[in-house]
Amino acid sequence: MSETIFHDVEHASPIEVFKLVAEFNADRNPDKVNLTAGAYRDENAKPWVLPVVRNIEKQMADDDTLNHEYLAIEGLKSFTDAATKLLLGAENPVIVSGRALGVQTLSGTGALRLGFQFLHKILKRTHILISQPSWGNHVLMSEDLEFTILRYRYWDQTTRAINMDGLLADLEAAPSGAIVVLHAVAHNPTGMDPTREQWAQIADVIQRRRLLPFFDTAYQGFASGDLDEDAWAVRYFVQRGFETFISQSFAKNFGLYSERVGNLVIVSNDVESVPKILSHLQRIARVLWSNPPAHGARIVAHALDNPAMLEQWKACLTTMTDRIKEMRQLLMERLMELGTPGTWGHIVAQKGMFSYTGLSAEHVDMLKAKFHIYMMRDGRISVAGLTKTNVDYVARGFDDVIRSTA
Amino acid sequence: MAVSLCSNILRCQSYRTGSGTVGSISRQRPLSRGVGTSWWSNVELGPPDPILGVTEAFKRDTNPKKINLGVGAYRDDSGKPFVLPSVREAAQKLHEADLDHEYLPITGDSEFCSASRELAFGEEAAASGRIVTVQGISGTGSLRIGANFLQKFHAGDKKVYLPGPSWGNHTPIFGHAGMSVGSYRYYEPSTCGLDLSGCLSDISAIPKGSVILLHACAHNPTGVDPTREQWLAIEAAVKERELFVFFDMAYQGFASGDIDNDAWALRQFVSAGHNVVLAQSYAKNMGLYGERIGAFSVVAVDADEAKRVESQLKIIVRPMYSNPPLSGARIAKTVLRDATLRKQWLADVKGMADRIISMRQRLSDGLVREGSSRGWEHITKQIGMFCFTGLNPDQVARLTADHSVYLTKDGRISVAGLSSTNVDYLAHAMHQVTK
Numbered sequence: 123m124s125e126t127i128f129h130d131v132e133h134a135s136p137i138e139v140f141k142l143v144a145e146f147n148a149d150r151n152p153d154k155v156n157l158t159a160g161a162y163r164d165e166n167a168k169p170w171v172l173p174v175v176r177n178i179e180k181q182m183a184d185d186d187t188l189n190h191e192y193l194a195i196e197g198l199k200s201f202t203d204a205a206t207k208l209l210l211g212a213e214n215p216v217i218v219s220g221r222a223l224g225v226q227t228l229s230g231t232g233a234l235r236l237g238f239q240f241l242h243k244i245l246k247r248t249h250i251l252i253s254q255p256s257w258g259n260h261v262l263m264s265e266d267l268e269f270t271i272l273r274y275r276y277w278d279q280t281t282r283a284i285n286m287d288g289l290l291a292d293l294e295a296a297p298s299g300a301i302v303v304l305h306a307v308a309h310n311p312t313g314m315d316p317t318r319e320q321w322a323q324i325a326d327v328i329q330r331r332r333l334l335p336f337f338d339t340a341y342q343g344f345a346s347g348d349l350d351e352d353a354w355a356v357r358y359f360v361q362r363g364f365e366t367f368i369s370q371s372f373a374k375n376f377g378l379y380s381e382r383v384g385n386l387v388i389v390s391n392d393v394e395s396v397p398k399i400l401s402h403l404q405r406i407a408r409v410l411w412s413n414p415p416a417h418g419a420r421i422v423a424h425a426l427d428n429p430a431m432l433e434q435w436k437a438c439l440t441t442m443t444d445r446i447k448e449m450r451q452l453l454m455e456r457l458m459e460l461g462t463p464g465t466w467g468h469i470v471a472q473k474g475m476f477s478y479t480g481l482s483a484e485h486v487d488m489l490k491a492k493f494h495i496y497m498m499r500d501g502r503i504s505v506a507g508l509t510k511t512n513v514d515y516v517a518r519g520f521d522d523v524i525r526s527t528a
Numbered sequence: 529m530a531v532s533l534c535s536n537i538l539r540c541q542s543y544r545t546g547s548g549t550v551g552s553i554s555r556q557r558p559l560s561r562g563v564g565t566s567w568w569s570n571v572e573l574g575p576p577d578p579i580l581g582v583t584e585a586f587k588r589d590t591n592p593k594k595i596n597l598g599v600g601a602y603r604d605d606s607g608k609p610f611v612l613p614s615v616r617e618a619a620q621k622l623h624e625a626d627l628d629h630e631y632l633p634i635t636g637d638s639e640f641c642s643a644s645r646e647l648a649f650g651e652e653a654a655a656s657g658r659i660v661t662v663q664g665i666s667g668t669g670s671l672r673i674g675a676n677f678l679q680k681f682h683a684g685d686k687k688v689y690l691p692g693p694s695w696g697n698h699t700p701i702f703g704h705a706g707m708s709v710g711s712y713r714y715y716e717p718s719t720c721g722l723d724l725s726g727c728l729s730d731i732s733a734i735p736k737g738s739v740i741l742l743h744a745c746a747h748n749p750t751g752v753d754p755t756r757e758q759w760l761a762i763e764a765a766v767k768e769r770e771l772f773v774f775f776d777m778a779y780q781g782f783a784s785g786d787i788d789n790d791a792w793a794l795r796q797f798v799s800a801g802h803n804v805v806l807a808q809s810y811a812k813n814m815g816l817y818g819e820r821i822g823a824f825s826v827v828a829v830d831a832d833e834a835k836r837v838e839s840q841l842k843i844i845v846r847p848m849y850s851n852p853p854l855s856g857a858r859i860a861k862t863v864l865r866d867a868t869l870r871k872q873w874l875a876d877v878k879g880m881a882d883r884i885i886s887m888r889q890r891l892s893d894g895l896v897r898e899g900s901s902r903g904w905e906h907i908t909k910q911i912g913m914f915c916f917t918g919l920n921p922d923q924v925a926r927l928t929a930d931h932s933v934y935l936t937k938d939g940r941i942s943v944a945g946l947s948s949t950n951v952d953y954l955a956h957a958m959h960q961v962t963k
Contacts, residue, residue, distance in 0.1 A: 131681050131833070131836050131837055131840055132836065133835070133836050133839050137634070137842065137843075137846060140633065140634065140842075159631070161630060161631060169628040169629075169630050170628075171626075171628050171629065175629070176626075179623065180623070183619070183620065183623040189609045189610075189611050189815075190609075190611065190615075190815055190816050190817055190818050190819050190856070191601060191609050191817055191818050192600075192601065192811075192817045192818050193818050227849075228665065228848075228849035228850075228853070229849065229850065231846075231847075231848070231849050231850040232848070232849045232850075235847065235848055235849065259846060259847060259850065262846060262847045263847035265847075266847040267847075373631075377628075377629060378629050379629050379630055379631045380629045380630055380631050380632050380851070380853065380854035380855075381629055381853055381854060381855060382849065382850075382851075382852070382853045405700070406704075408668075408697060408700065409668070409672060409697065409700045409701045409703075409704040409705075410665075410668075410669070410672060410848060410849075411665040411666070411668055411669045411672075411820060411849065412665075412666065412667075412668035412669075412697070412820075413818065413820070414820070415665075415818065415819055415820040415853040415855075415856065416818035416819060417819060417853070417855040417856070418629075418853070418855075
């Protein structure tokens with residue numbers, strides 16, 4: 123064996139969701155159900171290209187004036203302007219006064235990365251608060267950037283609801299200046315969002331402790347079907363005067379997962395600081411990806427800037443959210459009909475792509491082994507993976523494993 | 529409990545956009561006043577991008593004869609962006625296939641990765657099973673993956689040696705990844721060519737086990753490439769110092785017009801036993817600039833090591849951007865794997881290279897015709913997108929001020945910015961400032 127500098131390179135532990143998807147794909151069982159990855163599926167459990175996206179891509183394919191030239195480091199202006207307006211409201215005073223900066227990024231992940239890196243490098247922030255549980259990549263990214271990670275309580279397994287007392291206490295105890303990662307809507311993985319009153323309480327503590335709110339908005343329009351409704355929490359904080367970072371993803375609400383369409387929004391109290399902030403973001407982006415990919419951003423910009431397309435898109439959001447809500451309802455009903463031990467109202471109360479079912483790792487392993495139902499070991503299911511055809515089977519599977527381990 | 533959460537949400541008034549009114553929550557704050565002082569008061573303005581500055585100044589110039597030689601993208605003879613016919617056709621085919629936009633794996637499209645591996649290393653080496661290739665965000669992203677990987681795992685000095693000069697973004701990419709950066713002599717200003725003896729001398733002084741970065745072809749920014757003989761001498765020096773080699777190949781096919789010729793140095797090093805890493809870009813050779821298509825490869829000792837390395841590359845990618853963009857990768861792999869399209873592409877890329885080569889020739893001829901007594905052979909000896917003219921900053925300033933020719937202070941021009949309508953004007957202007 124030749125000499126190698128890599129002899130100490132161990133096999134890294136695989137990332138759970140990708141590993142499960144791979145296992146699912148290799149599984150030959152005809153009844154298999156994939157409730158893992160967070161991607162929308164139609165009533166036949168198939169990926170769904172939004173009709174509005176198809177229409178726009180057709181127009182783009184027929185447009186001979188389009189090319190593949192570089193975008194600016196900060197991305198396509200028509201996209202970042204439209205995305206920022208979509209999020210904050212076109213007439214939002216922070217936009218009108220030039221205090222909201224939007225930079226195109228590699229989807230939501232890229233926006234988080236760019237924002238986190240700016241906070242770490244330029245604002246010298248050292249601590250970050252992440253909900254327990256949260257999207258796995260929040261922690262991975264924070265570790266990578268060497269933040270001190272603090273978890274704030276969120277999901278209460280016994281009540282199957284948000285542990286507000288714990289959440290507020292943990293924020294209260296945080297060091298001043300710490301970043302708080304908040305899920306704007308459709309919390310991943312629980313699907314459980316604070317009420318408006320609870321958001322106000324959260325804002326109070328953040329203000330009092332001078333924490334820095336960083337919203338992760340991956341599901342605007344995808345949670346309730348209403349774009350403004352889903353942006354409520356972000357707009358509330360901005361309206362209260364907070365300086366805030368917001369990562370925006372168009373992966374789910376446009377079905378443009380692999381086109382990596384995202385936007386980092388920063389709201390500053392000081393309009394003079396905006397070009398300075400941009401200059402630093404440009405430098406960070408330059409050494410990550412130089413400039414962001416064009417194709418997906420063009421599609422979104424076109425949809426948002428064109429009234430007819432915008433209406434088409436809203437109809438697509440309604441289609442997706444109605445189906446998901448229906449599946450939540452059916453699953454809950456089936457479990458209640460079966461008399462499955464436990465309470466199941468949370469499945470309907472939760473919003474968006476995911477539901478924290480409350481199932482244990484043991485349940486989950488058994489579901490995979492016995493029923494070829496794939497879900498995350500923390501009990502998370504992607505509701506989008508349910509269909510009228512498989513929801514009974516899934517309910518019966520849940521029922522079986524819960525009773526078996528009782 | 530769950531039901532009451534639901535009804536809470538239903539009872540609230542919806543937020544009205546733009547009115548500044550917040551639902552049923554009573555706490556209101558005036559919009560003009562922030563919660564506290566700004567977080568950003570200590571944020572200084574970052575330094576401006578020098579190349580961007582050139583383009584901005586060019587845009588403001590009203591001289592109809594103005595030329596922008598700062599552009600880092602290919603232009604056709606009318607000065608327009610060029611969509612390669614093979615790429616256009618591939619995109620059309622893909623559009624008709626009506627595919628979805630589902631997430632790619634962290635490592636990208638596997639067929640794209642295989643095709644990239646073959647393109648770079650040649651079919652035989654690619655089939656060995658010991659080269660791992662992952663999709664990267666064009667050249668920048670691929671370099672970044674490599675820089676992060678070396679910073680984490682390289683057992684030797686976490687220091688990379690770049691040629692002097694090198695692409696401006698190399699230093700910050702490696703720096704941000706936590707590597708320190710050194711250099712070895714490369715460009716010789718007096719000849720506008722390679723400083724071979726300086727290069728070999730510096731290489732032989734690099735601490736053993738360090739990382740050396742080599743431009744596979746069409747050196748950026750100078751356009752100066754070693755001859756094959758010179759490459760062999762460099763390879764021997766690198767081997768003697770047991771250096772770890774990082775190849776940056778952003779111009780395969782675009783340099784000489786021949787993809788195998790342009791990959792010669794890379795393949796030579798691999799067959800000489802160097803287990804290199806490689807950053808590949810499709811920005812120029814497929815004109816896919818804004819689609820951000822590239823690849824990062826590691827030549828491992830065996831298939832098992834390749835698998836282990838791949839697992840670690842995923843860990844690096846995931847917290848940066850999760851997974852790479854699809855549409856450009858689909859185009860690239862379609863072009864590479866379809867016999868007809870691939871043939872078309874080879875002709876397209878040769879066409880671009882030939883136009884660049886012909887512009888070099890015309891510029892050189894033009895300077896002779898103008899009566900310049902300086903030597904300008906380097907213009908045709910250099911290769912690829914860029915040419916280090918040998919003009920000093922003073923002459924560059926005059927070229928811009930007196931003739932509206934825009935280029936960077938180091939005297940670098942983008943030959944892609946030349947066309948049959950402006951090359952003679954440039955020859956004239958260059959002669960005026962150097963005679």
